[in-house]
Amino acid sequence: MPKVDVCFTPELLHLYQLEGRIVVVVDILRATSTIVTALQHGAKSVIPVEKLEVCKAYKEKGYIIAAERDGVTADGFDLGNSPFSYMDKAIMDKTIALTTTNGTLAIEKSKSADQIIIGAFINKKAVAEYLLEQKKDVLVVCAGWKGKFNLEDTLFAGALATYLKDDFILENDSVLASMWLHKQTSVNIKQYLLQSSHVQRLNNLNIQDDFEFCLQKNIYPNVPILNENGELVNKLVSV
Amino acid sequence: MPKVDVCFTPELLHLYQLEGRIVVVVDILRATSTIVTALQHGAKSVIPVEKLEVCKAYKEKGYIIAAERDGVTADGFDLGNSPFSYMDKAIMDKTIALTTTNGTLAIEKSKSADQIIIGAFINKKAVAEYLLEQKKDVLVVCAGWKGKFNLEDTLFAGALATYLKDDFILENDSVLASMWLHKQTSVNIKQYLLQSSHVQRLNNLNIQDDFEFCLQKNIYPNVPILNENGELVNKLVSV
Numbered sequence: 212m213p214k215v216d217v218c219f220t221p222e223l224l225h226l227y228q229l230e231g232r233i234v235v236v237v238d239i240l241r242a243t244s245t246i247v248t249a250l251q252h253g254a255k256s257v258i259p260v261e262k263l264e265v266c267k268a269y270k271e272k273g274y275i276i277a278a279e280r281d282g283v284t285a286d287g288f289d290l291g292n293s294p295f296s297y298m299d300k301a302i303m304d305k306t307i308a309l310t311t312t313n314g315t316l317a318i319e320k321s322k323s324a325d326q327i328i329i330g331a332f333i334n335k336k337a338v339a340e341y342l343l344e345q346k347k348d349v350l351v352v353c354a355g356w357k358g359k360f361n362l363e364d365t366l367f368a369g370a371l372a373t374y375l376k377d378d379f380i381l382e383n384d385s386v387l388a389s390m391w392l393h394k395q396t397s398v399n400i401k402q403y404l405l406q407s408s409h410v411q412r413l414n415n416l417n418i419q420d421d422f423e424f425c426l427q428k429n430i431y432p433n434v435p436i437l438n439e440n441g442e443l444v445n446k447l448v449s450v
Numbered sequence: 451m452p453k454v455d456v457c458f459t460p461e462l463l464h465l466y467q468l469e470g471r472i473v474v475v476v477d478i479l480r481a482t483s484t485i486v487t488a489l490q491h492g493a494k495s496v497i498p499v500e501k502l503e504v505c506k507a508y509k510e511k512g513y514i515i516a517a518e519r520d521g522v523t524a525d526g527f528d529l530g531n532s533p534f535s536y537m538d539k540a541i542m543d544k545t546i547a548l549t550t551t552n553g554t555l556a557i558e559k560s561k562s563a564d565q566i567i568i569g570a571f572i573n574k575k576a577v578a579e580y581l582l583e584q585k586k587d588v589l590v591v592c593a594g595w596k597g598k599f600n601l602e603d604t605l606f607a608g609a610l611a612t613y614l615k616d617d618f619i620l621e622n623d624s625v626l627a628s629m630w631l632h633k634q635t636s637v638n639i640k641q642y643l644l645q646s647s648h649v650q651r652l653n654n655l656n657i658q659d660d661f662e663f664c665l666q667k668n669i670y671p672n673v674p675i676l677n678e679n680g681e682l683v684n685k686l687v688s689v
Contacts (some may be wrong), residue, residue, distance in 0.1 A: 359462070362626060409623055410620065
């Protein structure tokens with residue numbers, strides 16, 4: 212049986228063997244929820260970029276440039292990190308260069324994996340079905356918050372591992388902890404997450420609508436996959 | 451109010467400000483349980499040492515030398531890492547130099563803290579009462595397993611934070627997760643921990659008695675504290 216494990220933050224990635232694995236990058240609030248949304252709403256691709264200045268340079272190529280730092284849109288960029296900004300026909304068939312505080316860094320650091328896909332609650336079932344079909348070892352990489360553990364990414368990891376548990380070996384304690392936390396909180400995930408100072412800090416930036424949106428389950432059928440050009444493109448999965 | 455936070459592994463310590471804090475180092479299976487036991491049973495002090503060869507050199511000074519690597523006693527040392535080996539009058543008034551896979555590294559990496567104390571389930575109440583009395587910011591540093599998250603240290607962190615929660619600000623998501631995991635598992639902690647591949651690996655080394663012993667709560671009243679000479683010495687706390 213293939214194995215599934217969870218890495219709580221990109222700061223711990225050096226402890227994991229990525230070769231031979233599919234990495235699922237997750238940054239629920241909001242990078243990976245936004246990437247899934249953008250591709251589902253017709254964007255041609257999303258280029259994840261680590262640095263602000265590198266991202267800005269994509270403007271000259273005619274790309275849409277998007278950036279978030281500390282929860283807000285960075286100066287001089289077309290878009291920020293709210294999924295609602297990407298439900299717009301202006302992005303149809305466009306390529307978007309995106310940099311965020313945590314999510315795009317997690318993608319960058321995972322590049323030695325066999326495959327990188329993008330997970331969020333909004334496409335959880337599609338991601339899970341894709342992984343069941345692939346039958347390869349999986350590592351869920353939580354983007355965290357500035358290197359530290361965060362709850363919302365971990366709860367997604369737990370939900371995904373729970374879906375996979377009959378067909379995968381649960382590898383280390385982090386996957387068990389994620390599943391137990393998911394089990395405990397799934398009936399009222401919002402109430403639990405609102406106790407988090409990190410979530411409160413985000414909600415102080417008036418992203419309550421984003422918060423509600425990003426916690427919806429299985430509303431989109433697409434699985435973004437990083438291709439050989441370093442672009443995230445859509446893969447439709449029948450669920 | 452002072453703050454309490456949890457660092458899941460020494461690999462994440464660089465993200466935390468240790469100055470001005472009391473660090474509680476925890477390595478339930480078994481380094482910190484063993485240190486508490488040794489000092490409670492009459493050892494004069496325990497010197498935590500990171501490297502095997504450095505630890506071995508203490509023999510010439512007339513110290514007892516103790517070492518564990520990957521769960522077993524290292525060759526050429528007087529003692530390993532089982533708390534039962536330290537319930538012996540041979541250690542009375544002796545200094546013990548100790549190196550372990552995870553626990554002594556966690557102590558070493560925490561040395562910029564204002565104070566380092568040693569926590570385990572067996573002295574949990576004593577540690578908690580000491581921290582309530584000190585009223586300083588606290589960071590619980592879980593030793594983990596070779597840099598990765600582990601459950602038993604996290605469940606202790608959650609139990610301790612739950613004890614402190616009315617008098618401390620809960621700082622980041624890791625402290626909430628620890629408390630929720632503790633709440634879920636506290637009725638039958640052994641049954642939960644036996645699902646952990648890490649615990650199964652340890653139990654395959656015939657440490658089931660150690661496992662049972664280390665999960666007992668509040669059987670000892672002492673709080674080991676690192677003094678200015680780098681030695682852990684006993685502090686009795688009235689609980």
